[in-house]
Amino acid sequence: MMLVTASPATADLASQLRIGVTRLARRLRLEGDASVTPTLLVALATIERHGPMTAGELAAHEQVRKPTVTRLIGALLERGMIERTSDPLDGRVTWVQLSPEGRRFLQRVRRRKDEYLSGRLRRLTPGELDTLERASALLERLTEDDR
Amino acid sequence: MMLVTASPATADLASQLRIGVTRLARRLRLEGDASVTPTLLVALATIERHGPMTAGELAAHEQVRKPTVTRLIGALLERGMIERTSDPLDGRVTWVQLSPEGRRFLQRVRRRKDEYLSGRLRRLTPGELDTLERASALLERLTEDDR
DNA sequence: TATTGTTATACTCTATAACTATA
């Protein structure tokens, strides 16, 4: 390993991690229920975890811009996964929450999670799974408190 | 942790990992040198690591379809990062390799890698960095021998 | 016929800028 920059260890790791994450994200985009992409699935799971939330809150949680959230909400509405209501006190505010269909869908998806990624994870040793488990938490922390 | 499916540990982990990877990939797509996106950068690094390779080999390594590689190669050519030649023995085959400019660019990018991701990695402890380092290797293995 | 790569087309995800509606 060449050590030439100020922080070689993290620079090297950044490169390696970027490659791994980019590739896996691309694969994930192709797998799973074709009707709901990984992006929509993550948004739906956020709405489930958080409970009823405004479009702006969803944007903040997903770390995307408001127009993107408009599209996400539209796509989830089209699929009947969420319900949208206006705030009775502030007409500018839109609330979204899981629909019963969305809840069932998430359960179904989770039951089917033993697909691409889980199948691949099963090839790993318990120690490797442990590494990935701790790494997932770190990945989430890496994207927190952003912008 | 709820244990209800056939392989609960991996199913849970799959979900967690998918969320982390999807979010970080989205962030990475927005960072870095605006002239070369993470996708192009990964492709360029593959060409560097591998040395001269055919378009088909690049598709296999990047795990994308041939039309996608056509576009990747076009984008890298436009930016002067690679050179393209025809195989003298088999006219169907296209070879690509790093140009001097591409090589300099990669060096420059690496020197500048102490940006978004590296900066965030520095907030982690040595133990956490070690976890991520082992995890990056695992992420690459997860997308190997596919399709 | 089979293989390598390109072209045509379409979809997803994202952004910025400009806008509407409401406060």
Next chain:
DNA sequence: TATAGTTATAGAGTATAACAATA
């Protein structure tokens, strides 16, 4: 004026299907 969200537009990344060139 300021804020929440939408519309318009554009660009990156990917795919499948159909094609051209070569073997």
